[in-house]
Amino acid sequence: MADELGVHTEALRTWVKKAEIDAGARPGTTTSDAERIRQLEKKVRELRRANGDPAQDGARMFAPRAECEAPLEVTGLLHRRATRRTLGPVPVLSGAY
Structure with missing residues (x-):
């Protein structure tokens, strides 16, 4: 199947796994949750940079x-x-x- 699509076998396996997680058929972090986590982590980094991190100061x-x-x-x-x-x-x- 991967050869028919012109992609590597592991890439297809990863896509199927992500689709199953997003559909709720497999446990794990959904794509939307992962994106939200990335956004929040970025915001925390920006706030720490702007306010100064007490743990590092x-x-x-x-x-x-x-x-x-x-x-x-x-x-x-x-x-x-x-x-x-x-x-x-x-x-x-x-x-x-």
């Missing part, structure tokens, strides 16, 4: 206190999810960003 967190715009204050407690042992409450700091 750790230097601000370790700057000397005099360089901070406002003093840090404990505003509450945040519980971390336990990994190997219970970590307990962690202070939430205002002005950290």
Whole structure:
């Protein structure tokens, strides 16, 4: 069949698999869902680039206190999810960003 269409066998197999997923006959991510995910990931990258990514901008967190715009204050407690042992409450700091 692939030879009749002038395409590679794997290309035809991929098309059939995508068609089955889109029709709901096979589990997987549909074409429209995959496109939506790509658009959202692109938007997240653009927003991180425009706003600055706090995860990558750790230097601000370790700057000397005099360089901070406002003093840090404990505003509450945040519980971390336990990994190997219970970590307990962690202070939430205002002005950290």
